[in-house]
Amino acid sequence: MALLSVLTPVLALLLCLVIGFVFLRSRETSRTPGKDKEASKLDFRPWVDQDLQDDTEITERDEDEWVDNDEEDDLPHVPYSPPRYCEETMLQRSKDFYTLMNQRRSVRFISPEPVPKEVIDNIILTAGTAPSGAHTEPWTFVVVSDPETKHQVRLIVEKEEEVNYRQRMGDKWVHDLAKFRTNWIKEYLDVAPYLILIFKQTYGILPNGKKETHYYNEISVSISCGILLASLQNAGLVTVTTTPLNCGPQLRILLKRPANEKLLMLLPVGYAAAAATVPDLKRKHLEDIMVHV
Amino acid sequence: MALLSVLTPVLALLLCLVIGFVFLRSRETSRTPGKDKEASKLDFRPWVDQDLQDDTEITERDEDEWVDNDEEDDLPHVPYSPPRYCEETMLQRSKDFYTLMNQRRSVRFISPEPVPKEVIDNIILTAGTAPSGAHTEPWTFVVVSDPETKHQVRLIVEKEEEVNYRQRMGDKWVHDLAKFRTNWIKEYLDVAPYLILIFKQTYGILPNGKKETHYYNEISVSISCGILLASLQNAGLVTVTTTPLNCGPQLRILLKRPANEKLLMLLPVGYAAAAATVPDLKRKHLEDIMVHV
Numbered sequence: 001m002a003l004l005s006v007l008t009p010v011l012a013l014l015l016c017l018v019i020g021f022v023f024l025r026s027r028e029t030s031r032t033p034g035k036d037k038e039a040s041k042l043d044f045r046p047w048v049d050q051d052l053q054d055d056t057e058i059t060e061r062d063e064d065e066w067v068d069n070d071e072e073d074d075l076p077h078v079p080y081s082p083p084r085y086c087e088e089t090m091l092q093r094s095k096d097f098y099t100l101m102n103q104r105r106s107v108r109f110i111s112p113e114p115v116p117k118e119v120i121d122n123i124i125l126t127a128g129t130a131p132s133g134a135h136t137e138p139w140t141f142v143v144v145s146d147p148e149t150k151h152q153v154r155l156i157v158e159k160e161e162e163v164n165y166r167q168r169m170g171d172k173w174v175h176d177l178a179k180f181r182t183n184w185i186k187e188y189l190d191v192a193p194y195l196i197l198i199f200k201q202t203y204g205i206l207p208n209g210k211k212e213t214h215y216y217n218e219i220s221v222s223i224s225c226g227i228l229l230a231s232l233q234n235a236g237l238v239t240v241t242t243t244p245l246n247c248g249p250q251l252r253i254l255l256k257r258p259a260n261e262k263l264l265m266l267l268p269v270g271y272a273a274a275a276a277t278v279p280d281l282k283r284k285h286l287e288d289i290m291v292h293v
Numbered sequence: 294m295a296l297l298s299v300l301t302p303v304l305a306l307l308l309c310l311v312i313g314f315v316f317l318r319s320r321e322t323s324r325t326p327g328k329d330k331e332a333s334k335l336d337f338r339p340w341v342d343q344d345l346q347d348d349t350e351i352t353e354r355d356e357d358e359w360v361d362n363d364e365e366d367d368l369p370h371v372p373y374s375p376p377r378y379c380e381e382t383m384l385q386r387s388k389d390f391y392t393l394m395n396q397r398r399s400v401r402f403i404s405p406e407p408v409p410k411e412v413i414d415n416i417i418l419t420a421g422t423a424p425s426g427a428h429t430e431p432w433t434f435v436v437v438s439d440p441e442t443k444h445q446v447r448l449i450v451e452k453e454e455e456v457n458y459r460q461r462m463g464d465k466w467v468h469d470l471a472k473f474r475t476n477w478i479k480e481y482l483d484v485a486p487y488l489i490l491i492f493k494q495t496y497g498i499l500p501n502g503k504k505e506t507h508y509y510n511e512i513s514v515s516i517s518c519g520i521l522l523a524s525l526q527n528a529g530l531v532t533v534t535t536t537p538l539n540c541g542p543q544l545r546i547l548l549k550r551p552a553n554e555k556l557l558m559l560l561p562v563g564y565a566a567a568a569a570t571v572p573d574l575k576r577k578h579l580e581d582i583m584v585h586v
Contacts, residue, residue, distance in 0.1 A: 097419055137582065255586060
């Protein structure tokens, strides 16, 4: 009993230590899981902007806030007869479209010459024909032609890109990009008559303020961007597909976009400059990209 | 002192309880972080297939295994003069392309009539003109025309889709899809003359066996898919963009694709069936998708 009495303060001390340890651990693990996940993601994907993540991944959802996408369950089905061509025409069309698209290149030298806004309107309309998860059409295309705003975009992008090149990207990635002769100076952001900033809506907001799920929003908006690139090429315009790292939140605020929208891509758009050059890259052959079973 | 002596067993018991609690907690948190992340992701994005994730997120990387994408740092730059049209022609072309693309719809009723393989070749070539992060071209298009393989694909997809509809997707999502009259019966997988399975290469494997980083591979392949959809529409063919949940690994093994490839999309391709119908959906207006600054 005397021994036990002697042990009591030791036990009390041990208890305090263990409780302290539990408290510290719980503080560590009670950081929002989103933040932890982001951090571990950054380790593996240094080139992925936090703002590029689907919001569905990183925000906590109040299930009650999410409503069904559309009340029109009983949408009528209508007959559909798309254009159809004879085999010869089909073959010729597929060849011609390939020839046109195969001339597309990412161009960093853009002419300041003006481009009719109506052409841009048609291109955005065309991008808006893309399919999307549950037909949510989760895209916003911000077209910037105002010189002052373009310059603000440039300042934001160049500031972050310099940090990216100097610190975030790592030697390997900078080395991988060297052949494109890219760096953080983005003159085209001032020069191009239009900047198209493509935002994905990570969720929708209905007129009654409720949120709706945007399934596969990043894939949907990227598909839409592919159709936009085809449309630009078809019109004789050029761009370079950029994903400015860590600029999303600043650009979103500059352009007054709501919090459910995240910047996915930034495209400077115009005619190619007369002196435009591109790296002499080749594309893979058909047998390197297609497998027939 | 007597009081303390009496307290000793209580303190000892408390100590045991606290230590037991710490032990249980540490077992819970010592599950691999990757698994935790996947699990928490599943909570927030029930429709995202584990196999759809960038491998760069979920695999551990041995940095030494990763090499630079291309040794040709000093790739020559060459002059580039893309097609250019007068304003009137440009406007007309952009309008015509919009009209064509605006007729595109996701079609679930596909005719069994044969389609020349050369058209499919041109369409895949066209998809391969998409831009990609650091020009890694991280795509593989598996074109399935063999009836037995198409049927195997159907069996895999229907089996998983039935589970998806019954268990994984949740009432809300099933409800959201009701207007499309979709369910787990996918007759078109047998009927369509071609299935195009689009795989993203989450990393590349060089001839020497080393791995190369595929930056933004999911976005790149999705852009490529957008150009593919434009090309199908241009040729007078139809498809429906599907992302079969949880079928990726089984389909990858069926089609003998390597572990660095993950299924992103499955497109059944052919002419529209004579009796094809589509839900009477509308697209958003220009002012609902475009903001001009």
